[in-house]
Amino acid sequence: MVWFRKGLRVHDNPALDLARRGAARVYPVFVLDPRYLRPDPDAPSPGSARAGVARVRFLLESLDDLDSRLRRLGSRLLLLRARDDVSDAVCAALKDWNIGKLYFESDTEPYALTRDMRVTDFAAASGIEVFSPVSHTLFDPAEIIEKNGCRTPLTYQSFLNIAGEPPAPLTEEYSVLPPIGDTGEYELFSVPKLEELGYGDISQEHVPPFRGGETEALKRMRESLQDKEWVAKFEKPKGDPSAFLKPATTVLSPYLKFGCLSSRYFYHCIQDVYRSTKTHTKPPVSLTGQLLWRDFFYTVSFGTPNFDHMKGNKICKQIPWRESEELFVAWRDGRTGYPWIDAIMIQLRKWGWMHHLARHSVACFLTRGDLFIHWEKGRDVFERLLIDSDWAINNGNWLWLSCSSFFYQYHRIYSPISFGKKYDPNGDYIRHFIPALKHMPKQYIYEPWTAPLSVQEKARCIIGKDYPKPVVDHAAASKECRDRMGEAYASNRPSGGDPVKGNKALNSRQRKIYEDAPDSSKSKHPKKSS
DNA sequence: TCCGGGTTGGAGCC
DNA sequence: GGCTCCAACCCGGA
Numbered sequence: 001m002v003w004f005r006k007g008l009r010v011h012d013n014p015a016l017d018l019a020r021r022g023a024a025r026v027y028p029v030f031v032l033d034p035r036y037l038r039p040d041p042d043a044p045s046p047g048s049a050r051a052g053v054a055r056v057r058f059l060l061e062s063l064d065d066l067d068s069r070l071r072r073l074g075s076r077l078l079l080l081r082a083r084d085d086v087s088d089a090v091c092a093a094l095k096d097w098n099i100g101k102l103y104f105e106s107d108t109e110p111y112a113l114t115r116d117m118r119v120t121d122f123a124a125a126s127g128i129e130v131f132s133p134v135s136h137t138l139f140d141p142a143e144i145i146e147k148n149g150c151r152t153p154l155t156y157q158s159f160l161n162i163a164g165e166p167p168a169p170l171t172e173e174y175s176v177l178p179p180i181g182d183t184g185e186y187e188l189f190s191v192p193k194l195e196e197l198g199y200g201d202i203s204q205e206h207v208p209p210f211r212g213g214e215t216e217a218l219k220r221m222r223e224s225l226q227d228k229e230w231v232a233k234f235e236k237p238k239g240d241p242s243a244f245l246k247p248a249t250t251v252l253s254p255y256l257k258f259g260c261l262s263s264r265y266f267y268h269c270i271q272d273v274y275r276s277t278k279t280h281t282k283p284p285v286s287l288t289g290q291l292l293w294r295d296f297f298y299t300v301s302f303g304t305p306n307f308d309h310m311k312g313n314k315i316c317k318q319i320p321w322r323e324s325e326e327l328f329v330a331w332r333d334g335r336t337g338y339p340w341i342d343a344i345m346i347q348l349r350k351w352g353w354m355h356h357l358a359r360h361s362v363a364c365f366l367t368r369g370d371l372f373i374h375w376e377k378g379r380d381v382f383e384r385l386l387i388d389s390d391w392a393i394n395n396g397n398w399l400w401l402s403c404s405s406f407f408y409q410y411h412r413i414y415s416p417i418s419f420g421k422k423y424d425p426n427g428d429y430i431r432h433f434i435p436a437l438k439h440m441p442k443q444y445i446y447e448p449w450t451a452p453l454s455v456q457e458k459a460r461c462i463i464g465k466d467y468p469k470p471v472v473d474h475a476a477a478s479k480e481c482r483d484r485m486g487e488a489y490a491s492n493r494p495s496g497g498d499p500v501k502g503n504k505a506l507n508s509r510q511r512k513i514y515e516d517a518p519d520s521s522k523s524k525h526p527k528k529s530s
Numbered sequence: 531t532c533c534g535g536g537t538t539g540g541a542g543c544c
Numbered sequence: 545g546g547c548t549c550c551a552a553c554c555c556g557g558a
Contacts, residue, residue, distance in 0.1 A: 237538030284537040
């Protein structure tokens with residue numbers, strides 16, 4: 001049996017390749033997970049508690065495509081439906097079909113580790129051999145950590161220093177797979193339509209411009225790599241987050257997330273392009289650098305207990321984030337009154353994808369920039385709605401953007417007004433995703449509350465009625481956030497609670513008293529005074 | 531203990 | 545578009 005979970009592809013699929021070499025009959029299985037798919041009527045948008053309909057749609061398209069590709073090779077996808085736990089369904093099929101060898105791609109996410117452990121325990125007890133190759137990432141996270149003296153690398157550079165060159169992908173193409181075995185009494189489902197999954201009326205839901213599946217992934221990759229100069233000059237931080245008709249990146253992330261595209265194959269193809277150009281950019285900003293970032297976050301997340309939480313997470317700054325359901329919901333639903341922020345959140349809701357820097361803008365705004373709301377709240381929204389949502393990368397970037405880990409320059413705050421304006425002064429991106437602002441003149445489109453009433457009337461958009469007033473004043477809110485971050489950092493300093501050391505840092509209360517003192521401005525380094 | 535480096539800030543200047 | 549300054553963070557290596 002080949003058990004598909006991620007890795008929804010035929011190319012560079014070591015689990016599938018090992019299975020076809022090792023058996024006369026192969027059962028390619030995918031189990032629909034009710035924990036992932038069960039409709040949640042209380043969710044803020046159609047879908048399950050874990051996934052919005054855009055990502056469910058992408059998954060179903062990917063399964064459909066995988067099934068067609070397997071059928072072309074004389075096989076097919078055997079789709080099972082778990083009643084509750086996926087591992088139970090796999091174990092039942094292993095037993096009922098009398099399987100001798102089980103192959104699946106290794107998955108390092110906590111949910112997957114628990115699920116897979118149940119299956120491997122059952123297999124061991126039943127005398128079933130298990131093969132679980134690493135092929136979702138360039139490297140094996142466990143191996144990287146071991147090479148680093150059993151310490152998890154916590155900076156990109158230290159990760160690069162030990163990573164080296166990734167293994168080559170499997171490139172052998174084959175025209176036939178062993179046929180499927182006897183499935184006995186099992187009812188074989190075809191891939192369901194989204195409409196059949198019980199998400200209610202989804203006819204009004206926007207269909208994202210990205211279609212799931214390996215076929216689409218390979219096509220998209222080839223199109224991206226065709227422009228060799230673009231590939232060679234790619235610098236991630238220089239991309240335009242407001243570009244939506246033709247995004248500034250490859251938008252291969254959803255395909256990498258589901259494994260429709262092999263990261264090793266993609267890396268290999270980029271290297272091919274580099275060989276044909278005189279010069280090319282390098283990590284961290286280059287295209288290969290992006291794949292290495294992905295592996296970096298997979299490695300750190302694997303080596304860090306409670307990576308997806310602030311509490312109990314050793315690498316995460318403990319910050320007293322503020323509770324505000326009202327502000328949180330305004331952010332989540334694209335009603336902050338800052339058009340740049342709201343347009344991005346609406347793009348997320350509709351497309352399940354936004355440019356990386358757009359994600360930065362809204363993540364900074366929610367956390368350390370303006371609202372001072374917990375990054376875990378934002379993480380949950382992204383995790384549910386993004387079609388490329390990936391546990392390691394999503395959590396890693398929320399830690400980054402909230403200045404909780406990896407990145408600490410909390411005084412660098414994205415302006416919800418000027419950051420978008422420098423890429424898109426006319427506000428076309430905003431006009432596209434927020435129709436209410438379509439006729440707002442460009443000089444007011446990023447700050448519509450400053451438009452005179454006559455202008456608002458002419459644009460048929462009254463602020464406070466047709467489009468919300470800003471929920472906070474950015475200048476004041478960001479100043480307050482900076483102060484709060486400074487206090488939180490002071491409390492996090494290891495020497496903060498140790499009275500023995502002479503150079504102890506001031507805790508937040510002491511610091512406040514110190515800074516309120518009349519002549520505090522004379523010393524630039526209060527923490528050094530003893 | 532010091533110093534250089536850190537994928538992606540903003541504002542003002544040329 | 546690129547430079548500098550702003551105010552100042554943490555980490556890793558020496």
